[in-house]
Amino acid sequence: MRRALLIVFLALCLTGDGQARGRILGLQWTCSVDAINDSATVCASAPEPGQRRYITDIVAQSNGLAGFFALYHGKAAALGGGASCSTSIAVLIPVGAATPRLAAAASTVAPTVLHFNPAIAIPGGRDFCVEGDPGNTITFQVVGYIAP
Amino acid sequence: MKRKLQAAAILAALMGIGYFLVPSDSTVQAQGTYPGIAFACGADDIGATLTRLKISGGGECLGPVDNNRRYITDIVAQSTTATSGLWILRYGTGTNCGTGTASILPSAATVARLVAPANTIVPTVMHFNTPLIVPTGKDICVLGVATNTTTLEVSGYVAP
Numbered sequence: 001m002r003r004a005l006l007i008v009f010l011a012l013c014l015t016g017d018g019q020a021r022g023r024i025l026g027l028q029w030t031c032s033v034d035a036i037n038d039s040a041t042v043c044a045s046a047p048e049p050g051q052r053r054y055i056t057d058i059v060a061q062s063n064g065l066a067g068f069f070a071l072y073h074g075k076a077a078a079l080g081g082g083a084s085c086s087t088s089i090a091v092l093i094p095v096g097a098a099t100p101r102l103a104a105a106a107s108t109v110a111p112t113v114l115h116f117n118p119a120i121a122i123p124g125g126r127d128f129c130v131e132g133d134p135g136n137t138i139t140f141q142v143v144g145y146i147a148p
Numbered sequence: 149m150k151r152k153l154q155a156a157a158i159l160a161a162l163m164g165i166g167y168f169l170v171p172s173d174s175t176v177q178a179q180g181t182y183p184g185i186a187f188a189c190g191a192d193d194i195g196a197t198l199t200r201l202k203i204s205g206g207g208e209c210l211g212p213v214d215n216n217r218r219y220i221t222d223i224v225a226q227s228t229t230a231t232s233g234l235w236i237l238r239y240g241t242g243t244n245c246g247t248g249t250a251s252i253l254p255s256a257a258t259v260a261r262l263v264a265p266a267n268t269i270v271p272t273v274m275h276f277n278t279p280l281i282v283p284t285g286k287d288i289c290v291l292g293v294a295t296n297t298t299t300l301e302v303s304g305y306v307a308p
């Protein structure tokens with residue numbers, strides 16, 4: 001009996017796919033902002049209480065020369081904060097950076113494409129903002145899922 | 149009873165092994181875990197005219213019906229010239245997505261923003277962990293730029 005259960009367990013392990021690419025582990029969400037400069041801009045507001053946004057994919061393309069970007073979370077006006085995550089803003093990517101550090105590829109080369117597996121979680125109750133480059137505006141697409 | 153359980157266990161194990169033996173041209177993609185039917189659509193040499201993607205053989209890549217949607221997991225884009233081009237992926241209905249047009253990627257833009265690299269370097273390749281979802285009944289179209297046209301391949305799966 002134990003051996004049989006063990007074999008069943010192993011079989012289930014073989015067929016399991018973990019966090020396989022293409023599977024959505026919650027409610028899919030995506031947001032985009034077009035041609036933004038160095039002002040933090042709300043891309044997605046905080047989901048319902050008890051839920052969080054998870055980021056799995058980012059596409060960033062400069063509309064000129066390569067520009068720098070960063071992703072933040074904070075509280076926008078809708079949550080009693082200031083505009084554009086300006087209240088209690090914190091860096092989401094790259095954590096610890098004092099200024100945008102990641103390059104959005106120039107408008108002549110393939111876009112910057114980032115994948116996260118496991119996903120990066122935005123803390124609950126926080127809006128999600130992106131910030132571009134003062135000299136070269138950047139267009140973003142961010143994809144992920146919403147789950148507890 | 150014990151023998152029945154063992155037989156069931158062996159069958160389950162064989163099914164698990166069989167999972168890895170599914171041929172790559174299976175209806176469901178080789179990675180095997182997508183909850184739908186695989187699709188691949190493309191468009192070649194697209195300039196500054198919004199153009200509906202096609203399926204292999206020349207048919208139209210029409211939006212699925214019956215509450216099914218296209219889930220985009222992969223995109224490949226390349227310029228047809230030695231100079232990079234730009235593109236944007238959009239959806240809509242009617243001739244070349246001319247009705248109810250909206251953007252998929254980048255969804256905030258209405259003009260071509262993403263680069264199709266020159267045909268002397270590797271193409272843009274995107275693999276989405278979380279797929280982009282095209283609303284039910286909507287066709288997928290691509291808009292490029294006039295002078296350095298884009299060749300694009302979009303793949304994923306169809307599911308509710």
